[in-house]
Amino acid sequence: MRKLFIGFTLIFISFLLVLSYLADRLSPVRIKAEEPVVRLYVHGTGEILELPLDDYVTGVVAAEMPAEFPMQALKAQAVAARTFILKRVKAGGVENSRHPGADVCDDHRHGQAWIGREEMRRRWGALNYYRYYYKIRQAVDETRGMVLTHQGRLIDPIYHSSCGGRGTESAEEVWKVEVPYLKGVPCPYCADPQPVRVTSIPLAQASRALKTNLNAVPVSGRGEAGAPFMRVLEYTRAGRPKTVQLGERTYAATAVRDLLDLRSADFTFQVSADRLEITTRGYGHAVGMCQYGAKGLAAHGYDFAQILKHYYTGVEIVRLTE
Numbered sequence: 001m002r003k004l005f006i007g008f009t010l011i012f013i014s015f016l017l018v019l020s021y022l023a024d025r026l027s028p029v030r031i032k033a034e035e036p037v038v039r040l041y042v043h044g045t046g047e048i049l050e051l052p053l054d055d056y057v058t059g060v061v062a063a064e065m066p067a068e069f070p071m072q073a074l075k076a077q078a079v080a081a082r083t084f085i086l087k088r089v090k091a092g093g094v095e096n097s098r099h100p101g102a103d104v105c106d107d108h109r110h111g112q113a114w115i116g117r118e119e120m121r122r123r124w125g126a127l128n129y130y131r132y133y134y135k136i137r138q139a140v141d142e143t144r145g146m147v148l149t150h151q152g153r154l155i156d157p158i159y160h161s162s163c164g165g166r167g168t169e170s171a172e173e174v175w176k177v178e179v180p181y182l183k184g185v186p187c188p189y190c191a192d193p194q195p196v197r198v199t200s201i202p203l204a205q206a207s208r209a210l211k212t213n214l215n216a217v218p219v220s221g222r223g224e225a226g227a228p229f230m231r232v233l234e235y236t237r238a239g240r241p242k243t244v245q246l247g248e249r250t251y252a253a254t255a256v257r258d259l260l261d262l263r264s265a266d267f268t269f270q271v272s273a274d275r276l277e278i279t280t281r282g283y284g285h286a287v288g289m290c291q292y293g294a295k296g297l298a299a300h301g302y303d304f305a306q307i308l309k310h311y312y313t314g315v316e317i318v319r320l321t322e
Helices: 002-026 053-064 071-089 117-141 171-175 203-210 253-260 291-299 304-311
Strands: 037-041 048-052 146-150 196-202 230-235 241-246 249-252 267-272 275-281 316-319
Touching: 037 053, 048 053, 053 071, 053 117, 071 117, 071 146, 071 291, 071 304, 196 203, 203 253, 203 275, 241 253, 249 253, 253 267, 291 304, 304 316
Parallel strands: none
Antiparallel strands: 037 048, 146 316, 196 275, 230 241, 241 249, 267 275
16 A cells, blocks of 8 residues: 555656646746846935836936937837946946936936836827837837947947937037047938027026126127127037137137027127027937937838937947846
């Protein structure tokens, strides 16, 4: 009787082992590496959120690029956004004096913009929310783990909204620092529907911002018939103002853009009565990927890899090992 019991026990154990083997064969266990966590400071609430990497990237793409853009442009943005944050997180985090305890914040002026799902719903409305959210999530999921590298290192994937069709700038033209992968390139399909904008600022306000007395500019220099109110002393390779003279002072065009909070450093000035009329072309610093240019390239059949390699010179797209 004992031998019979032992026999049944061995058969039962063998049966379980066979079932386990078949289960492993039919449905193998996948061990997934832990996804990096991004510590995000949210200005609206003052809290620090801990987000899985691709949840953060989804919020960046939603904030930084219009959701109606083509899928390949959204994928390019997803890879750039992922590269940006991983360059910080994988280095052990960046000391953030503005927001201690966070890797990054949601203010685009400090790095990348970000919005959560409630803000997406508010911006897009209830009907478009699901369509746009899952479209962006698809772009993130289909580029999962993909980042941009140059000579084996993560790059700083600088990007801007619109070059205005003039082409992008090299980093040294804007920030006086040469970066081998941030070189100016043509942007033949920039799809910005309104590249040229006109801004009017009271002359007294502009004088305070620029720390000069623009009212002292001779009347003859205030109209098209006389001497130009603004004189460009130096142009970038792409043809934007680089150094300008306003009144008796000389400025870097990028400094004027910052001081007057202009859309771009590609501008012209004219005085009308007691106001400064400023015409700008494009939106942003014009370095790296042009987002409206990415839209145009995607519409002309370029995939996300071709778009990224167009705007970032000599880079590779690699998938991080999980």
